[in-house]
Amino acid sequence: MVSDISKDMPDSKIPSGPIAEKWTKHKMDSRLINPNNKRKYTVLVVGSGLAGASAAATLSELGYKVKCFCYQDSPRRAHSIAAQGGINAAKNYQNDGDSVYRLFYDTVKGGDFRSREANVHRLAECSTEIIDQCVAQGVPFAREYGGLLANRSFGGAQVSRTFYARGQTGQQLLIGAYSALSKQIAAGGVEMYPRTEMLDLVLVDGHAKGIVVRDMVTGRVHSFAGDTVLLATGGYGNVFYLSTNAMGCNVTAAYRAHKRGAYFANPCYTQIHPTCIPVSGAYQSKLTLMSESLRNDGRVWVPKKAGETRRPRDIPEDERDYYLERKYPSFGNLAPRDISSRGAKEVCDEGRGVGDTGLGVYLDFAAAIDRDGEDAIRERYGNLFQMYEQITGENAYQTPMRIFPAVHYTMGGLWVDYNLMSNIPGLHVLGEANFSDHGANRLGASALMQGLADGYFVIPCTIANYLAGETPGTVTTEHEAFKKVEEEVSQRIHQFLNINGNRSVDSFHRELGLMVWDKCGMARDREGLTEALKKIPELREEFWKNVRVPGDNNNVNQELEKAGRVADFLEFAELLCYDARAREESCGGHFRTEYQTEEGEAMRDDENYAYVSAWEHEGVGKEPTLHKENLEFENVKLAVRSYK
DSSP states (O other), X not given: OEEEETTTSOOOOOOOSOXXXXXXXXXXXXXXXXXXXXXXXXXXXXXOSHHHHHHHHHHHHHTOEEEEEOSSSSGGGSGGGGOOSOEEOOOOTTOSSOOHHHHHHHHHHHTTTOSOHHHHHHHHHHHHHHHHHHHHHTOOOOBOTTSSBOOBOOTTOSSOOEEOSTTXXXXXXXXXXXXXXXXXXXXXXXXXXXXXXEEEEEEETTEEEEEEEEETXXXXXXXXXXXXXXXXXXXXXXGGSSSSSOTTOOSHHHHHHHHTTOOEEOTTOEEEEEEEOXXXXXXXXXXXXXXXXXXXXXXXXXXXXXXXXXOGGGSOGGGEEOHHHHHOTTTGGGOOHHHHHHHHHHHHHTTOOOSSSSOXXXXXXXXXXXXXXXXXXXXXXXXHHHHHHHHHSOOTTTSOEEEEEEEEEEOOEEOOOTTSBOSSTTEEEOGGGBOSSSTTSOOTTOHHHHHHIIIIIIHHHHTHXXXXXXXXXXXXXXXXXXXXXXXXXXXXXXXXXXXXXXBOHHHHHHHHHHHHHHHHSSSBOHHHHHHHHHHHHHHHHHHHHHBOOOSOSSSOOHHHHHHHHHHHHHHHHHHHHHHHHHOOSOBTTBOBTTSBOTTSOBOOOHHHHOEEEEEEOOOTTSOOEEEEEEOOOSSSOOOOOOOO
16 A cells, blocks of 8 residues: 555654754754653663663763663673774864765765755764764774874765774774763663563553563563653664674564554665675675775776686786776775675676675775785774684785675664654654665765764754653553553463474574575565565465474573564565565665666666655555655755766
């Protein structure tokens, strides 16, 4: 079912006025809560990565009572630590022409004109404050000789605006947020619940007022009540099985909220990262990312002729195809991720890929080492080179790295308004778990920026717009809604443990992931998506008849944890394919082979598809309802996206 644009969509609450003044105006117009009254409100924060930890710490500093939940044994193990290359901010330390507007422009263009202008401009505005905040926390950003913070370039930009801490930026930023969170835990402002997984959302009179969780150590299923719920639970890239995400990353919290009525927006916008270590065998359960920052100094190439077997150093320059530099001379090796990924797929499809599988291209540092010396390259990227050698056994200082695209980030997520609240009153969504800022393709080094902007600067201001209209503490876990949802969660767990089939959870996950990658991965078409929509329900039916989950629910049971997550992936994969099939255009990471130019570039259809796809759940196995939020571009002119 497809509804008319905007007619039945909730209000996005985008402020009026010039774009550069919207956020300032919104802050002035937002409701306030007296500091003494803040202490009466309880905020439930699910997730403790950059978005969750920064939100929990900041809200606690403001006086709110915060309960924070994560399934890891410590917030320090959140997947945010895996971000390597950097965080964008429009500080313009290089004096190379950067500005808040240029960061805004690059991000809207990088997202292939499929993001909200107002949200993106706010993100660009907050970016400069993030750097100041993190420096004050002691984040060890790289510095120039004179003491100023250093910057490097990332894809989709012609200025240097990416702040970094070698190849460990995510980890260092998370340590800063974790330190702030730990301070509040010690002060009693935050109650931390590690090894606790959210399994459902509780609604009371249509408002999000609590969550049902499972203690992953004891197996106990119980509830927590609050005045509002914040989801900061990351993305859904592991629906593809092989991805750069940590094995524990999942869609469960967001998808269970979706089944309770939250709209899921743009699920087909999944990002393929061009700089990953290629698959080496069927035994692999995840892939390893090589930071996009490496493309500052590494040159991407393949042999000009197919079937080349010589070592890379034996192939002369005139027999190499530096295809990104050839096709996109203005941006070269720093073309955006979606374009660079498709470029790698194209040359490999032509039979010019490298490595044993033929699914790889070279990332060569020889020219940079000749220019700057090995010590300079080692100083910039040493830990990345070390990681590459530990995995592949190859020394990338002496021979080019081999890389290939892989699933990385998800631009889709739960729909939110300008306040970061979903269409369910009281349910706020932060970071990668929402859809709001990146459109159809995220530019590199913008994920950390969004997570911290949402947590440190946006939600502390906007949450009062909801809470000020609520009487604190009116709902407790004694409410019948909590008992009902607890029973449903317990019944689902019991069902998993009593199927006693013949197949492992991982076998179903792998089969699903390979199917979704094949039919809805780097390239999609109507025929393949229709086939997937037929096969996914069949696989899901077999799962519920033939999966085997050993053990019980009275202690640690990782197979039980995985079973719940894979069951959600088996439903969510359908939504992903419905969205990809409904969007009859190519844009960013969503590449429909029927809609491409003669040169193989994405062909947008702005007349018919310049909207946010917001899907409403209608029941398992039933086609969801599509709602549309119209996207208006008043400040960045719609144009063919070109990086040539």
